[in-house]
Amino acid sequence: MDATEFRRRGKExxxxxxxxxxxxxxxxxxxxxxxxxxxxxxxEEAPEESETYEDVVKDIExxxxxxxxxxxxxxxxxxxxxxxxxxxxxxxxxxxxTHGQGGGVIQGTASEATLVALLAARSRAVRMILAxxxxxxxxxxxxxxxxxxxxxxxxxxxRAGMIAGVRMKKIPTEQSDKYAVQGETLRRMIQEDKxxxxxxxxxxxxxxxxxxxxxDHITELGPICNAEKIWMHIDxxxxxxxxxxxxxxxxxxxxxFADSFNFNPHKWLLVNFDCSTMxxxxxxxxxxxxxxxxxxxxxxxxxxxxxxxxxHWQIPLGRRFRSLKMWFVFRMYGLKGLQDYIRKHVELxxxxxxxxxxxxxxxxxxxVVLGLVCFRLKGSNEVNETLxxxxxxxxxxxxxxxxxxxxxxxxxxxxxxxxxxxxxxxAWRLITQLAEEVMQELPH
Amino acid sequence: MDATEFRRRGKExxxxxxxxxxxxxxxxxxxxxxxxxxxxxxxEEAPEESETYEDVVKDIExxxxxxxxxxxxxxxxxxxxxxxxxxxxxxxxxxxxTHGQGGGVIQGTASEATLVALLAARSRAVRMILAxxxxxxxxxxxxxxxxxxxxxxxxxxxRAGMIAGVRMKKIPTEQSDKYAVQGETLRRMIQEDKxxxxxxxxxxxxxxxxxxxxxDHITELGPICNAEKIWMHIDxxxxxxxxxxxxxxxxxxxxxFADSFNFNPHKWLLVNFDCSTMxxxxxxxxxxxxxxxxxxxxxxxxxxxxxxxxxHWQIPLGRRFRSLKMWFVFRMYGLKGLQDYIRKHVELxxxxxxxxxxxxxxxxxxxVVLGLVCFRLKGSNEVNETLxxxxxxxxxxxxxxxxxxxxxxxxxxxxxxxxxxxxxxxAWRLITQLAEEVMQELPH
Numbered sequence: 001m002d003a004t005e006f007r008r009r010g011k012e013x014x015x016x017x018x019x020x021x022x023x024x025x026x027x028x029x030x031x032x033x034x035x036x037x038x039x040x041x042x043x044e045e046a047p048e049e050s051e052t053y054e055d056v057v058k059d060i061e062x063x064x065x066x067x068x069x070x071x072x073x074x075x076x077x078x079x080x081x082x083x084x085x086x087x088x089x090x091x092x093x094x095x096x097x098t099h100g101q102g103g104g105v106i107q108g109t110a111s112e113a114t115l116v117a118l119l120a121a122r123s124r125a126v127r128m129i130l131a132x133x134x135x136x137x138x139x140x141x142x143x144x145x146x147x148x149x150x151x152x153x154x155x156x157x158x159r160a161g162m163i164a165g166v167r168m169k170k171i172p173t174e175q176s177d178k179y180a181v182q183g184e185t186l187r188r189m190i191q192e193d194k195x196x197x198x199x200x201x202x203x204x205x206x207x208x209x210x211x212x213x214x215x216d217h218i219t220e221l222g223p224i225c226n227a228e229k230i231w232m233h234i235d236x237x238x239x240x241x242x243x244x245x246x247x248x249x250x251x252x253x254x255x256x257f258a259d260s261f262n263f264n265p266h267k268w269l270l271v272n273f274d275c276s277t278m279x280x281x282x283x284x285x286x287x288x289x290x291x292x293x294x295x296x297x298x299x300x301x302x303x304x305x306x307x308x309x310x311x312h313w314q315i316p317l318g319r320r321f322r323s324l325k326m327w328f329v330f331r332m333y334g335l336k337g338l339q340d341y342i343r344k345h346v347e348l349x350x351x352x353x354x355x356x357x358x359x360x361x362x363x364x365x366x367x368v369v370l371g372l373v374c375f376r377l378k379g380s381n382e383v384n385e386t387l388x389x390x391x392x393x394x395x396x397x398x399x400x401x402x403x404x405x406x407x408x409x410x411x412x413x414x415x416x417x418x419x420x421x422x423x424x425x426x427a428w429r430l431i432t433q434l435a436e437e438v439m440q441e442l443p444h
Numbered sequence: 445m446d447a448t449e450f451r452r453r454g455k456e457x458x459x460x461x462x463x464x465x466x467x468x469x470x471x472x473x474x475x476x477x478x479x480x481x482x483x484x485x486x487x488e489e490a491p492e493e494s495e496t497y498e499d500v501v502k503d504i505e506x507x508x509x510x511x512x513x514x515x516x517x518x519x520x521x522x523x524x525x526x527x528x529x530x531x532x533x534x535x536x537x538x539x540x541x542t543h544g545q546g547g548g549v550i551q552g553t554a555s556e557a558t559l560v561a562l563l564a565a566r567s568r569a570v571r572m573i574l575a576x577x578x579x580x581x582x583x584x585x586x587x588x589x590x591x592x593x594x595x596x597x598x599x600x601x602x603r604a605g606m607i608a609g610v611r612m613k614k615i616p617t618e619q620s621d622k623y624a625v626q627g628e629t630l631r632r633m634i635q636e637d638k639x640x641x642x643x644x645x646x647x648x649x650x651x652x653x654x655x656x657x658x659x660d661h662i663t664e665l666g667p668i669c670n671a672e673k674i675w676m677h678i679d680x681x682x683x684x685x686x687x688x689x690x691x692x693x694x695x696x697x698x699x700x701f702a703d704s705f706n707f708n709p710h711k712w713l714l715v716n717f718d719c720s721t722m723x724x725x726x727x728x729x730x731x732x733x734x735x736x737x738x739x740x741x742x743x744x745x746x747x748x749x750x751x752x753x754x755x756h757w758q759i760p761l762g763r764r765f766r767s768l769k770m771w772f773v774f775r776m777y778g779l780k781g782l783q784d785y786i787r788k789h790v791e792l793x794x795x796x797x798x799x800x801x802x803x804x805x806x807x808x809x810x811x812v813v814l815g816l817v818c819f820r821l822k823g824s825n826e827v828n829e830t831l832x833x834x835x836x837x838x839x840x841x842x843x844x845x846x847x848x849x850x851x852x853x854x855x856x857x858x859x860x861x862x863x864x865x866x867x868x869x870x871a872w873r874l875i876t877q878l879a880e881e882v883m884q885e886l887p888h
Contacts, residue, residue, distance in 0.1 A: 003462045010458030017454070018447045024862075028839040108552065109760035119607060139587030142609055155738045156761055162734070163563060163759070165586055165609040210740055266762075274762060290606070294599045296654055296844050296855075315607070315759055316553035317600055318710075318718060395472040400740050411740075418468075 001053065001332065009053050016057070031068045035306035038067055038075035039097060046083040050334040056327070069321065071307065077106055077323035078308055084265070084277055084326065087244045087335055091256050094279040096308070104279040105286075105313040106322045110237035111156035112315060113262035113278040116286065118147060118160045118202055121231030121259070123289035125201035128229065142166065146193050147202035150181045150216055152209040154235065160204075167198070175405045178367060179212055181205065183220035190228055202231045205258075207251060208239025211402035212366035212374050212409075215239070215251055222257020234261045237276070241268035242346070242370050245339045251369075259285070268345070268371070269338060270417065271325045287312040341417075345371040348414045348424050355428045361435065365404055371414040374404065377435060381408035383442065390434040397427045445497065445776065453497050460501070475512045479750035482511055482519035483541060490527040494778040500771070513765065515751065521550055521767035522752055528709070528721055528770065531688045531779055535700050538723040540752070548723040549757040550766045554681035555600035556759060557706035557722040560730065562591060562604045562646055565675030565703070567733035569645035572673065586610065590637050591646035594625045594660055596653040598679065604648075611642070619849045622811060623656055625649065627664035634672055646675045649702075651695060652683025655846035656810035656818050656853075659683070659695055666701020678705045681720070685712035686790070686814050689783045695813075703729070712789070712815070712859065713782060715769045724757075731756040785861075789815040792858045792868050799872045805879065809848050815858040818848065821879060825852035827886065834878040841871045 001009065041063045064072045078096045081104025085095050096103030107113045126141050142165065149157040151170040161168025171186055173179045190200045203225050205216040218234065225232040234255065240263020242248040255261060262278040265271040280286050290312045301307040311317050333341070349371045356362045356375045365374040376384045385408055388401055402409050412427070445453065485507045508516045522540050525548025529539050540547030551557045570585050586609065593601040595614040605612030615630055617623045634644045647669050649660040662678065669676040678699065684707020686692040699705060706722040709715040724730050734756045745751045755761050777785070797812045800819045809818040820828045829852055832845055846853050856871070 003466050006465075007458055007462045010461070011455045014451060014454030014458060018451045021450075022447050030836060030839045030842050032839060109762045111761045112759060115759065122609075137587075139583070139609075143581075143583030143587065155741070159734060164607070165566075165583075210738075273764060274760075290603060294654075295847050297599070315556060315559065316718075317555045318553045320717060392474060395474040395476060398474050403739050 005053070009057075012057075016060075027065075027068075031066060031071070033067050033071065035071065035301050036075070038063060038072060039079055042079065044082075044097070045086050046330040047334045048336055050337050051331045053332060056331045064324075073319065073321045073323070074308055074310055076321075076327060077310065078103060080323040080326040080330070081105065081277060081279065083330060085279055087338075088240070088252065089243075089249055090261070090279060093281045094261065100281075101283055102279060102281045103283055103308065104277060105310055106326075107262070107276040107278050107314060108274045108316075109156075109276050110154070110235055110262055110264055111159065113260070113276055114154075114157050114204060114233060114235055115160040115163055116278070116289075116314060117204075117231065117233035117260040117262070117280075118164050118166070120280070120286045120289040121147075121202040121233070122164055122166060124231065124285050125199060125229075127288070129199070141199065144197060144199045145201050146198045147204070148186065148189065148200070148230075149204040150179075150206055150209065150214075152179050152211055152214055153204060153206050154210050154237065157204045157235065166202075169193075173214070179209060179214035179404070181216040181221060183217060183224055186221055187224055190224070190230070200228055200230050202233065204233045204235055207234055207236035208370065210238075211411075212404055213239060213369055213372045214366065215369070218254030218257065220254075222254045226257050231259045232257060234258045236261070236263040238264065238267050238372075239370055240277075241265060241338075242342050244269075244335065245342050248342070248370070265326065265329075268342065268415065270329050270333065270341060275322050275325060283308075283313075290314075345414045345419070348419060348421065349373050349412075351421060352412055352414070352424050352428065355424075359432065361439070365407065365409045373412040374402070374409045375412065376407065376409050377439070383438060384408045384410060387431075387435055387438050390438060391431060394430065394434070396430055449497070453501075456501075460504075471509075471512075475510060475515070477511050477515070479515065479745050480519070482507060482516060483523055486523060488526075488541070489530050490774040491778045492780055494781050495775045497776060500775045508768075517763065517765045517767070518752055518754055520765075520771060521754065522547060524767040524770040524774070525549065525721060525723065527774060529723055531782075532684070532696065533687075533693060534705070534723060537725045538705065544725075545727055546723060546725045547727055547752065548721060549754055550770075551706070551720040551722050551758060552718045552760075553600075553720050554598070554679055554706055554708055555603065557704070557720055558598075558601050558648060558677060558679055559604040559607055560722070560733075560758060561648075561675065561677035561704040561706070561724075562608050562610070564724070564730045564733040565591075565646040565677070566608055566610060568675065568729050569643060569673075571732070573643070585643070588641060588643045589645050590642045591648070592630065592633065592644070592674075593648040594623075594650055594653065594658075596623050596655055596658055597648060597650050598654050598681065601648045601679065610646075613637075617658070623653060623658035623848070625660040625665060627661060627668055630665055631668055634668070634674070644672055644674050646677065648677045648679055651678055651680035652814065654682075655855075656848055657683065657813055657816040658810065659813070662698030662701065664698075666698045670701050675703045676701060678702050680705070680707040682708065682711050682816075683814055684721075685709060686786050688713075688779065689786055692786070692814070709770065709773075712786065714773050714777065714785060714861065719766050719769060727752075727757075734758075789858045789863070792863060792865065793817050793856075795865060796856055796858070796868050796872065799868075803876065805883070809851065809853045817856040818846070818853050819856065820851065820853050821883070827882060828852045828854060831875075831879055831882050834882060835875060838874065838878070840874055 082095050082097050092098045093100040094102045129141050146167045147161055148169050148171055151172050158168050171181050193200055205218050207215050243252045260280045264276045266273040266275045349368055352373050353368045362375055363378050365376055388410055391399055399410050526539050526541050536542045537544040538546045573585050590611045591605055592613050592615055595616050602612050615625050637644055649662050651659050666676055687696045704724045708720045710717040710719040793812055793815045796817050800806045800808055806819055807822050809820055832854055835843055843854050846855055
């Protein structure tokens with residue numbers, strides 16, 4: 001949608017809202033639909049090709065209004081999570097509209113998804129142990145639990161451990177292994193911890209780490225977790241969007257071993273912040289961790305199994321209607337449009353990588369798999385820190401650094417909707433110009 | 445703002461967004477402002493009288509754009525929380541723009557605020573105990589912690605205890621005490637628990653309970669908590685908005701003893717969902733519970749004390765620009781407009797109460813303090829359950845019930861922006877008509 005159409009459609013939407021509010025007394029206060037009403041009103045999958053704005057907007061009255069805010073908010077979310085799960089070719093277990101026991105939910109951020117998975121894992125571990133040893137005090141169990149994640153994992157994983165009050169151990173990674181957690185390392189840590197009387201219960205794998213977009217080997221790690229009854233959560237906050245492209249989908253191989261999976265369409269799939277999508281293999285594992293049913297939250301379909309009470313799937317109680325954003329984006333771009341968008345960003349990153357590689361003064365610090373390029377001036381950390389400061393002080397581009405094996409590394413991330421090749425070239429021109437300045441000032 | 449103005453202003457806003465996006469390359473990528481830049485650009489308090497939409501919207505370019513998304517998002521939030529804190533006449537300790545050590549933050553829901561306060565309290569308790577007994581294992585401390593809340597408290601309080609992995613005890617309340625927690629009861633439970641080797645560390649007081657809008661006696665409870673070094677959190681999710689009116693502000697007396705306080709402007713202060721405002725007496729208590737500082741989140745002002753890193757104040761990492769909603773609402777209504785809005789709802793609830801009291805078949809089940817009326821047919825729970833079902837099946841009004849001292853009670857809540865006296869009278873007409881039907885069907 002270009003600016004001209006945005007102006008027109010935006011104004012139509014303002015009128016639609018005003019009409020709704022002006023005539024609200026003509027609408028029923030409470031919807032008159034049966035559980036599951038929405039699924040039959042829309043296709044089972046996202047469209048391949050883009051649809052027009054008119055097509056989408058006219059469905060608001062047909063699909064949403066009969067179910068008003070609730071249950072439409074819940075039901076559209078369940079179906080949109082299925083649409084997206086199918087785009088990602090998730091195993092059927094994770095799709096709600098199947099005979100599986102899983103499904104998807106929108107969280108606010110990947111941090112929350114990591115925490116929710118950890119809490120569900122903690123609750124499952126305590127239940128399993130109490131089942132075989134009912135007299136054991138629960139706090140005695142919790143104090144023995146141990147969770148794992150890569151030393152490259154996002155800080156929110158460690159933070160989730162702090163919140164849940166459980167040990168979280170960092171699994172060391174190596175540059176020679178491309179900063180991926182190795183099965184052998186995890187296996188050894190589990191054995192050592194078990195020998196020391198601890199109870200391994202949760203492993204957070206990362207697909208696309210924050211520092212260098214590294215990928216843990218989940219095909220290797222998954223079977224270990226399954227054998228040890230350890231909950232494997234996959235955090236693919238950034239990289240997950242790319243898995244809608246067949247050429248990037250192999251990065252998700254091993255998902256069949258996971259208990260939960262999460263990524264952020266708000267990062268790279270054109271859905272506005274916030275929208276962090278999480279799937280679980282077994283709904284009952286999540287619900288078991290949180291369930292509270294006071295009278296003022298009861299409803300007729302409470303125990304019917306027909307409806308999803310997302311309040312049991314998350315930390316907050318209230319919810320926003322975030323699946324509307326997904327519905328509009330998936331239909332107006334179509335799967336192909338979204339794939340094109342991902343591919344373009346990866347191409348732009350590869351273009352930047354070529355520019356770096358062609359310049360002998362620079363080096364690439366990690367494989368460029370998606371839209372992130374980790375690079376640095378050959379030389380000291382100090383000179384790279386100085387370069388970064390100059391770049392960011394210029395306020396034309398903004399880079400966020402990382403540490404890889406003790407080296408200070410610059411990260412060039414392609415992530416804006418409107419980025420074109422000319423922006424890449426202009427950024428590189430600016431970076432090399434500042435690099436020259438910095439290098440000329442160096443003492444010889 | 446009426447519908448005609450909404451249409452005009454909404455369309456202007458669409459153009460403003462389109463203009464911004466079309467000319468985005470002319471703007472700096474990173475803002476060039478000093479920490480605290482925003483506070484001096486706007487008044488220290490919300491206006492008494494309403495301002496025009498033009499006044500507010502022209503400040504976007506002047507106040508927000510120089511600070512872009514960040515730090516404007518953070519700084520406006522801090523100042524808006526001060527504005528709202530001053531409307532509530534919170535003690536200076538809770539206001540960031542003073543010499544105090546506290547301040548405010550926007551959470552998504554009251555559930556999150558309760559949890560964040562509980563986690564901060566847990567962390568403070570553990571630190572205090574370790575300070576006097578450094579060899580004591582941390583898990584041994586956690587397993588002895590005990591938190592308290594009213595048996596009338598929202599279910600999210602109990603849930604926060606589950607998430608944090610600590611004991612949460614319900615304090616019994618009585619109808620004769622208007623369902624408020626009594627100081628004597630809390631004091632006795634604390635003494636018993638201490639005698640049993642437990643460590644009391646957190647009390648969640650409720651001002652305006654969900655079932656009946658009851659108010660815990662915080663002037664009595666606060667000193668007990670302070671003396672025992674128990675964190676007192678106040679959950680006023682619904683009732684908090686009313687405290688901007690001098691006649692309702694006494695309900696908040698005792699706030700001077702609290703460590704944290706929360707309510708939901710998205711419930712009753714015309715700010716769209718979500719916006720749950722939380723204040724703490726000591727910023728460092730919250731930050732101590734969550735702080736994580738990886739390189740990719742570091743910034744120049746990290747240790748300066750000049751900036752607020754709200755990511756240390758909450759569960760998620762990412763944040764939305766929710767303070768814009770507060771800024772627009774506070775200015776376009778003015779404090780007086782907001783007070784009028786609260787007062788009108790309370791008057792409408794009192795009008796409904798009078799209608800109930802004038803009908804001998806009905807009884808009022810709890811004091812009507814704000815916009816909630818708890819009522820029932822004199823008679824069995826069954827007849828009231830039947831009546832509720834008839835009312836809700838009619839889909840003209842929607843009531844949510846509660847249990848009070850074993851009685852099934854109907855709750856009439858005035859909470860929509862456009863509710864007028866005619867809606868109250870129409871609702872009562874409908875309720876009495878259905879009550880007659882139900883009573884005629886009763887076996888005699």
